Amino acid sequence: MVIPSVPRNLFEIQRYRDIRTAYLFILPTITILLLVILYPFLTAIWISFTNKSLGGQGNFIGLSNFYTLFQSAEFWRAFGNSFYYTFSSVILKFFIGLITAILLNANFPFKGAVRVLIILPWAISPYIAALTWRWIFDDYNGFFNILLAKYSLASEPIYWLSDPRFAMISVIIAATWQGYPFYTMMLLAGLVTIPKELYEAVEIDGGNKIHKFFYITLPSLTNIIITTMLLSFIWTFNQFQYVYSMTGGGPGGMTHILSTLTFKYGIEMRNISLASAVSITAIPVFAVLTVYLTRTMLKND
Structure with a gap:
């Protein structure tokens, strides 16, 4: 047929x-x-190309807003703070997340319960976490200063959130505390998939734990690490809650990042056009990261 x-x-x-x-x-x-x-x-x-104010009409003014920003020391300080805050937070979250993931991958009693508890900081609302850390770093009634005074470790309170030397560091600590469980979950998921036979082969060849980590663990987690860090970089660079809730950009604007500076110009100063210009300056950063992240994920697939 x-x-x-x-x-x-x-x-x-x-x-x-x-x-x-x-x-x-x-x-x-x-x-x-x-x-x-x-x-x-x-x-x-x-x-961003107009002179629009909050609730008002705007006229086209070209690049005037960008010219104003690029002549502003406050803008460049916020721009630099954004990268400092983001890089510091991402690196700290990665190392803490990697350590906790390795520890949680071992066998110990109540491992399941500990894994659930480690996720709790990430599940809490960022605003609630920021307000909690604001109380912890309070100048007089904060947990840290009470602890320092109790054990006579400091002769006077440390102004964690109002001293330019400590304000940004305090915010980074708070952001790291809530963000590292995301790394822990992602890296732990990768660790579980690594065949035990690879570690046994290293032992047969006379390798130790350091050899296992650098020759098996890290290479096996490379793709997960890159994807997780890129996602975290995008999220952290765009974060608003911690700086706004803990310092409000102070003292003297020293902790402003692009997102909080946008809020200051747009809501507090009612200059919507200038606020839009601030947000537009971050587009090249997000564009580069998004393209790289997309290519990385497609390559992994």
Whole structure:
């Protein structure tokens, strides 16, 4: 029995129908993305070229807002603080998360309960966590200063949040405390998938724990580490809660980052156009990271 060949145009018609059906399914998602992301994004870019104030009308003024920003020491300080805050937090969260992941991968009693407890800081609202750490670092009634006074470790209170030397460090500590469980979960998931036979092979060759870590553990976690750190960098760079809730950008604007400076210009000073210009300056950073992260994830797949 000879099966008649199907004309090529029938396959093309079916393929066209499949593509049309696929687009119909993703049309609601595309519509939401256009309304929720693209439209506000393009609006913010347009506003940055105007002199719009909160509740008022704006006129096109070109690059004047960007010229004002680039001449402002406050902006460059916030720009530098954003990178300092982000890099410090990401690196600390990575090392603490890696250590806790390795410890939780070992066998010990109540391991399941400990794994659940380690996630709790990440599950808490960032605002609640920031307010809690604000109390811990309080100048007079904070936990740290009470502890230092009790054991006579300091002759006078340390102004954690009002001293330029300690304010940003205090905020980084708070952000690290809440963020490291994300690293722990991601790295622990990677550790569980590493075959034990690889570690046994290292032992047979006379290797120790250091050899296991650098020749088996780290190479096996490379892709997870890159993806996790890039995601964390994007989230941390865009964070607002800790600086705003703990220091408000003080003392004297020394802890302002781009997100809190945007809030200051847009809400407190009612200068929406200048605030939009501040937020636009972060776009190249996010664009580079997003492209690199996307390529990394596609390469891993």
